Amino acid sequence: MPRSLDRFDIALLNRVQEDVLATAERLARSVPLSPSAIARRLRGLRKAGLIAADVAILAPAATADRLRAIVQVQVHEHAEEKGIAALRARLAAAPEVQLLLNIAGPVDLMVLVVTRTMREFNAFADTYFAADPAVRRYETSFVKSEVKNRPAVRLDEGDVAR
Structure with a gap:
């Protein structure tokens, strides 16, 4: 810190x-x-x-008609780092992207995408995932309902400087 x-x-x-x-x-x-x-x-x-x-943080009632998708993205293992960095930068700048995480495991990126309609989501996916040469594959799961949305990180005495 x-x-x-x-x-x-x-x-x-x-x-x-x-x-x-x-x-x-x-x-x-x-x-x-x-x-x-x-x-x-x-x-x-x-x-x-x-x-x-x-x-x-808007209440679910204010955003209930939005389509939310969790997209897991696997990049080509031989893709140039600048290509992957460009993909991350494009996603980070997209207003539809609510959350973008680099993760470890079988996929490389986790993206929370929010759009108004399935048509908008498909256009987004075609532009950002299907057409990007750094993307090997992507898999989408659609959010059925919001159970908890609290992006807080609880701090405790272990975070105090000694």
Whole structure:
């Protein structure tokens, strides 16, 4: 991590992952610091890049009509690294891509794609997967329903600088 964290930073990072709109006064009820100290620490955590973004997670009711697909991509083992890097960059820039992971195992990339219709998804897959020479094969699973969507990482005392 770019800077040392103490137990107050850990507590603040956990709390703002639960509710990014919590005021410093409200955070002070669970983190034993003054509201001004909390505000300073949060500014420092943002400046250090430990808080990458403040985002809203939409409720399933707001996105229920979207088609979501988890695509597992296997690249050619002899594909040039620049070709694979170009594929990752194109996927990362695509607004339809919600999540892009490099993974280990039989596939190389895991991509969460969100589109309005099957027609849009097919056009996306044809453009980004079928037509890319770095892609050996891809397999798609469609999301039936969202059970949990909480992109938080719980920090604990093991994350405190010693």
